[in-house]
Amino acid sequence: MVEVKINDDVKVGGTNQCFIIAEVGQNHQGDIEIAKKLIKAAKDAGANCVKFQKTCLKEKFTKKYLERPYDNPNSWGKTYGDHKRHLEFSESQYRELFKYAHEVGILCTASAMDMVSFDFLVNMKAPFIKIGSGDSNNLLFLKYAASKKVPLIISTGMVDKTAVKTIYDIISAQHKNFCLLHCISAYPVPYEDCNLTVIQDYMNTFDIPIGYSGQEQGTAVALGAVALGAKVLEKHITLEKTMKGTDHVCSLTPTEFQQLVRDVRVIENALGTPIKKVVTSEIPCIDKLQKSLVMGCTKNKGEILYPGDVKIKVAEPKGLNALHFEEVIYKTLVYDKKEDEPLNSGDFC
Structure with a gap:
C-alpha cells in the first residue's frame, strides 16, 4: 500500500x-x-x-x-x-x-x-x-x-x-x-x-x-x-x-x-496478525485446562487400543494432546496401563 x-x-x-x-x-x-x-x-x-x-x-x-x-x-x-x-x-x-x-x-x-x-x-x-x-x-x-x-x-x-x-x-x-x-x-x-x-x-x-x-x-x-x-x-x-x-x-x-x-x-x-497460532499468554490455560489422552480402562502390554479404551480428560501429569486420538486407536500397547493413566507417545506401537 x-x-x-x-x-x-x-x-x-x-x-x-x-x-x-x-x-x-x-x-x-x-x-x-x-x-x-x-x-x-x-x-x-x-x-x-x-x-x-x-x-x-x-x-x-x-x-x-x-x-x-x-x-x-x-x-x-x-x-x-x-x-x-x-x-x-x-x-x-x-x-x-x-x-x-x-x-x-x-x-x-x-x-x-x-x-x-x-x-x-x-x-x-x-x-x-x-x-x-x-x-x-x-x-x-x-x-x-x-x-x-x-x-x-x-x-x-x-x-x-x-x-x-x-x-x-x-x-x-x-x-x-x-x-x-x-x-x-x-x-x-x-x-x-x-x-x-x-x-x-x-x-x-x-x-x-x-x-x-x-x-x-x-x-x-x-x-x-x-x-x-x-x-x-x-x-x-x-x-x-x-x-x-x-x-x-x-x-x-x-x-x-x-x-x-x-x-x-x-x-x-x-x-495483531492474520496468523492463527498458540500465543505465550495462553500457556497457563494450556497447562491448567487443555485435555490429554488417558486410559479409559486397565489394559495389559500387547493388547490393542480400541476407541472405548481411550478417554479425553484434563490430566496430571499430561499425556498426548487429545488431537492425536485417531493416531492412537488400534495401536498395540508396549506397557501395562492402568485406568486414568495418561497415554504418551512411547506407550504403543
Missing part, C-alpha cells in the same frame, strides 16, 4: 498507526481563545492533528446565498453571510493558531473550502490540506489541488462510487500522496446510514490509504471503522455539546476524545 508522507516524521497508511484528526471545524464559535483551548484539548487527548475550516466567503458562496436570511437557534447573524463572517478567522488569526499548535506540539491544518483558501494553507506550509465533502463534486477545485502536489486528505460524502473514482483519477494523475475518507454528510448520521463496509470496498478498489470521517454520535462506529482497516480517523471535538452550532451534537468532549484515542490504540494492538 502507498504511504502518504505528511512530513519527515509522520506517514499515513501501511503499517503506521491510524492517523487521528480532531476536527474543530467551527466549534470555536468565532472565539480564538476557545480555538486554542480545543487545540490543547486535542493534544492532551492524544490526537495526531487538529483541524479547522478555512473559507473565502466570496469564493465559496454567491452574493445572493450570503444575503439570505438565517434566523435559527444556531445563527450568529441575521443573514447567512453575517453568520459565516462571525465564524471565520482572519489570516492573521490562523497564523496565531498555527503558531500556538506548534508550541503545544500538535500538527495543525484546515479544510480548504476554495482555491484562495487552499493557496493560503499552502503558503502556511500546512502539513496536509483537507478537502471536504462539499467539494467532492468540484472537479475544477480537485484538479487545482492536485496540481499543487501537496499531501491531501479528501472526504467523499454526498457522492456515489463513480464520483469517488473520478476524484481518485484526478488526484492520482498528479501524485499518490493522498487519502480518501469514507464519509456520510449528515449531522448527526443515523447509525444505519454509516455503511462502514464501504471502507473495505475502497481498500479493495484504491491503492492509497483509506480512512473514515464520522459525523455520527458516540465512538462505537469510529472504532468499528478502525477495526475494518481505516488508516485515518476524523471526529469532531467540542468543549461542550450544548454549545451553539450544528456540529456539537455529533462531537466528542475532550474526555470522550481521549477515550476514543485510547480505544483506537487498543484495537490496533488487538488486531
Whole structure:
C-alpha cells in the first residue's frame, strides 16, 4: 500500500498507526481563545492533528446565498453571510493558531473550502490540506489541488462510487500522496446510514490509504471503522455539546476524545496478525485446562487400543494432546496401563 508522507516524521497508511484528526471545524464559535483551548484539548487527548475550516466567503458562496436570511437557534447573524463572517478567522488569526499548535506540539491544518483558501494553507506550509465533502463534486477545485502536489486528505460524502473514482483519477494523475475518507454528510448520521463496509470496498478498489470521517454520535462506529482497516480517523471535538452550532451534537468532549484515542490504540494492538497460532499468554490455560489422552480402562502390554479404551480428560501429569486420538486407536500397547493413566507417545506401537 502507498504511504502518504505528511512530513519527515509522520506517514499515513501501511503499517503506521491510524492517523487521528480532531476536527474543530467551527466549534470555536468565532472565539480564538476557545480555538486554542480545543487545540490543547486535542493534544492532551492524544490526537495526531487538529483541524479547522478555512473559507473565502466570496469564493465559496454567491452574493445572493450570503444575503439570505438565517434566523435559527444556531445563527450568529441575521443573514447567512453575517453568520459565516462571525465564524471565520482572519489570516492573521490562523497564523496565531498555527503558531500556538506548534508550541503545544500538535500538527495543525484546515479544510480548504476554495482555491484562495487552499493557496493560503499552502503558503502556511500546512502539513496536509483537507478537502471536504462539499467539494467532492468540484472537479475544477480537485484538479487545482492536485496540481499543487501537496499531501491531501479528501472526504467523499454526498457522492456515489463513480464520483469517488473520478476524484481518485484526478488526484492520482498528479501524485499518490493522498487519502480518501469514507464519509456520510449528515449531522448527526443515523447509525444505519454509516455503511462502514464501504471502507473495505475502497481498500479493495484504491491503492492509497483509506480512512473514515464520522459525523455520527458516540465512538462505537469510529472504532468499528478502525477495526475494518481505516488508516485515518476524523471526529469532531467540542468543549461542550450544548454549545451553539450544528456540529456539537455529533462531537466528542475532550474526555470522550481521549477515550476514543485510547480505544483506537487498543484495537490496533488487538488486531495483531492474520496468523492463527498458540500465543505465550495462553500457556497457563494450556497447562491448567487443555485435555490429554488417558486410559479409559486397565489394559495389559500387547493388547490393542480400541476407541472405548481411550478417554479425553484434563490430566496430571499430561499425556498426548487429545488431537492425536485417531493416531492412537488400534495401536498395540508396549506397557501395562492402568485406568486414568495418561497415554504418551512411547506407550504403543
